[in-house]
Amino acid sequence: MSLFNVYPLFDITPVKAKDVYVYDENGTQYLDLYGGHAVISIGHSHPTYVEKLQKQVATLGFYSNSIQNPLQEALAEKLTKLSKCESYELFLCNSGAEANENAIKLASFHTGKHKIVAFKNSFHGRTSAAVVATDNPKIVAPVNAQQAVEFIEFGDVNALTDILAKGDVCAVITEIIQGVGGLDEATTEFYKTAETLCQKFGSLLIADEVQSGFGRTGDFFAFQKHGIEPDIISMAKGMGNGFPIGGILIHHKIKASFGLLGTTFGGNHLACTASLCVLETIENENLLQNVEEVSSYFINKTNHISEIKNIKGRGLMLGLEFDFPIAELRKDLIYNHHIFTGSSKNPNLLRILPSLTLKKEHVDVFIDALTKALELQKV
Known part of the structure; x- marks a missing residue:
């Protein structure tokens, strides 16, 4: 049996990884500045992560949500402490698409409305409602397209006002920083206005924080930079450092009832252990501070490269924009300099999404490789 061929693949086969490095079957070391789509948050094979997952799977790997699971309570408590999102309750699932699917479904339940507002260049997942809120017609099947969604320009307050005033919108869903779309971010004024408009017209504001x-x-x-309080917050990717887990934070004004949402695998013992370890490592190793310091260093270094026309994003969610397509540059970086990077819907944008453990010396390695690769492009 062959694999269903839906992924264009680089001719590289990783067999092990450690912190910010990946190693192929030939022993070649690659600097991972992409983290498998921003999934690796505390580094590959973090020793505490490995130890705790091994211990948990040897004790109890899974049981359904029909029993008590204290690990879910512990995860909710630790998440509240680190995120400072005290006004929310936690529902756990398995992925970012599933998180957004549940967020949209819950918004429709709560408001009794059916329409979604999303933004151009958005990406929210590939499941039924999430994919129709994703601005990519190629991945929307006819069965998805029957759902009601309106796309507007990212940051267009007038268009958002006009649509919400009709009174049939259950949710406005937005990435705070667009990932696949190309690292664009709207203004604080826009996010605050969107929050106010949703409250005025009886819609819910969903912040897609999956990436x-x-x-x-x-x-x-x-979203915390902008001083808003979304009604629902979706999350996944870096939440489990590679173990599949997702979730939504639900504002306490939205009431739960038995059977409203559900999942078989969501919030299982292994998933909760993985996410708890991520949170503990972020806290114990001061990774938020590290992100700010390394990001500042990275931006300062790349500012001196004339071919880079724009630097988008924040922290370690960055995009380097050139005035030419980066496909060949990305291949050069991976095959000749052994560095993983990412692409986006913007063909001129190189995405940087490394582990939050990235250090300045790793940035230096990348800058040296990028400079050499750009010189080669001139030849």
């Missing part, structure tokens, strides 16, 4: 959450921007959540 930007769990410390990636230097704040625990990216």
Whole structure:
């Protein structure tokens, strides 16, 4: 049996990894500045992470949500402490798409409305409602397209006002920093206005923090810079450092009832152990501070490279924008300099999404490689 061929693959086969490095079957070392789509938050094979997961799987790896699971309570408590999101309750699932799916579903339940407002260049996942709120018609099947969604320009207050005033919108869903779309971020004024408009017209504001959450921007959540309080916050990727886990934080004004949401695997013992270890490591190793320091160093270094026309994003969620497509540059970096980076919907943007443990010396390695690769492009 062959694999269903939906992924274009680099000809590299990783067999092990440690902190910010990945090693292939030939023993070649790669500097990982992409973290598998921003998933690796505390470094590959972090010793505490490995130890705690091994211990948990040897004790109790899984049981359903029909029994007590104190690890879920511990995760909620630790998450509240580090994120300072005291006004929320936690529902756990398995992925970012599932988190957004539950967020949209919950918003529709709560408001009794059916329409979604999303933004151009958005990416919220590939499941039923999440994919229709994603600005990519190529991945929206006819069965998805029947759902009601309106796309507007990111940051367009007038368009948002006009749509919400019709009174049929259950949710406005927005990435605070667009990931796949190309690292764009709207203004604080826009986010605050969106919050006010949702309150005025009876819609819920969903902050998609799947990629930007769990410390990636230097704040625990990216929305916190803007001083807003979303109704629902979705999260995943860096939440488990590679173990599948997602979740939503639900404002306490939204009431729970039995059967409203549900999942078989969400919040299982291994997933909670993984996420607890991520949170403890972020706290114990001062990774939020490290993100700010290394990000500042990274931006300062890249500011001296004339070919870079713009630096987007915050923290260790960064995009380097050139005035040419970066596909060949990215291949050069991976095959000749052994550095993983990412792409985006913007063909000229190189995405940087490393572990939050990245150090300044790793940045120096990248800057040296990028400079050489750019020189080669001129030849």
